Amino acid sequence: MDIDKIIDENKGLKIPLIPVLLKIQEIEGFLSESTIRHVSRRLSIPLSQVFGVATFYSAFNLKPSGVNKICLCEGTACHVKGSTRIREKLERILGVKPGETTKDGIFTFTTINCMGACAMGPIMKIGTEYFGKMTPGKVDSIIKEYISP
Amino acid sequence: MPFKSTDENITGGKDFPDLYYEEDNLVSLTIDRQKVRVEKGMTILEAARWMGIKIPTLCYHEGLTPWGGCRLCVVEVIKRGRSKLEASCTYPVAEGIQVKTNSEKVQKTRRMIVELLISSCPNSRTLQDLASGMGITEIRFKMEDNDCILCGLCVRMCKEQMMSGGIGFINRGAKREVSTPFHKSSEICRGCGACMYICPVVTLQCRGRREPGDLCNACINVCPTDFGF
Structure with missing residues (x-):
């Protein structure tokens, strides 16, 4: 799965969360609820924190966007x-x-x-x-x- | 024991065993005209509390990481002749700095902060007490009726002490709020209630006689023991 590959590549970083979310968004176009849950589980960061980061930065969108x-x-x-x-x-x-x-x-x-x-x-x-x-x-x-x- | 007075006459120079303070680990600074030597890595707030100086705080708690969100603990830090307002709960002590914890500028800033906080959450007893304690008799801002000052105590409590992380900050700016992910009830929340216990706004409601959503000031001239808290 693409997401798992991205997470594995960035796992060594000091703070891997933002790069991982950015790269996933590049591929999928947006961050779905299941994606965010998956990232939280794989990086063992609380879901609330991942969701907080995803809603804080305007670079992330949680809804599918147009072409x-x-x-x-x-x-x-x-x-x-x-x-x-x-x-x-x-x-x-x-x-x-x-x-x-x-x-x-x-x-x-x-x-x-x-x-x-x-x-x-x-x-x-x-x-x-x-x-x-x-x-x-x-x-x-x-x-x-x-x-x- | 990180504290040692520089005045040899007070301590006699030998009051604390050598074991307790290593010279390399100490920083000397002036807090409210008193010279002190404290351990490196302490914050100004910790050093001042150690000395018995009272600095009001809201978002600070001994058991949690300093946050620096409420800015109520502002002090004047004079470094190389320049004075600057800094949040003492996150400012580490440094060699040779001069700190004023209760100067006019600091008091004015704190009163402004309390005024702004009270205008958003007038039902909090913690905030009303602070206002009465500082002698604030007028709020110059539009009163609202929120129940969160975004101090982040509950978020840190949940994550650091309860090892849960069920709640967090979401969005930013004016839309910032404390909530569970996706606004759905969290699977990892155990319902321990620590977030409610530590909250300075929702748990303690002001019970003074006042118009709803107004400054209370009932305690301003009353001795706290008479008031029956």
Whole structure:
């Protein structure tokens, strides 16, 4: 089983929990309840602690996410440059609020507090691709590309 | 016995057998203008309590690892001429530092902390007593009615003393709370009740005459023995 392999590889680390959870999430896309229970048992860390770590960091998600992860920056610089309007536009097109996944499972829409690329603001990220200097007008065409590849 | 006064006149220099203090293991510092030498690795809180100085605490317990969550034990640490507020329960003693446990700045900070805590959990007797003890007569914040100050005592008690780990902190920021994993009843909880026993908020309810969700102050001018605790 993949999870067991990951755990065995990282068992020697001083604090193996976070690397293990990150790698599992890379493969499975999210952390299911059974996965978390399994990790807790294999690493002999209390379940409450594993669950605490998984809920603490925003890098972990406990719900299955869509194929494409849309991440919109709502930091100070992006906010000033109008990221609110882009968020409204995205909400309207996708029909979901930040933190939710569309019904067809293609997009997960999240917001972030700063991406660290304020000069490119307002900035949006889909998967690993960055879209800087966003305008509400650009949103349509970008989303369309991802719906019909 | 980690304590030795530097004043040779008090101890006579020979009061404690040599066995008890090895010179290499001692650190000298000043707490409230008193020079002391204490063992390395102690925290300021432990050193001050050893000397008989009272520092209020909420999230500290002798049997549990220091947490530094409530910040009620703040003291002023003066190091190289710079004064800084530090949580004494997690700050290890260091050579040559000067500590003020009850300066004006410290008192002001503590009062603010108690005010903030009471505004979230006004029903706790521990907190109401602290407020009365510090002479707080007004809360400047919006009163809420929670039953947790996130001191983490129950979480540490469960994990460290009861060897269970059934409860833990989940989420973070404003959503942070103490709960069981997945909000389901825990399989490893034995129902020992240690978490309830140690909790400073839910076990001791303030029974003074007051409006619900308000500052009590019933004990502020009363001798504790008269009040019938």
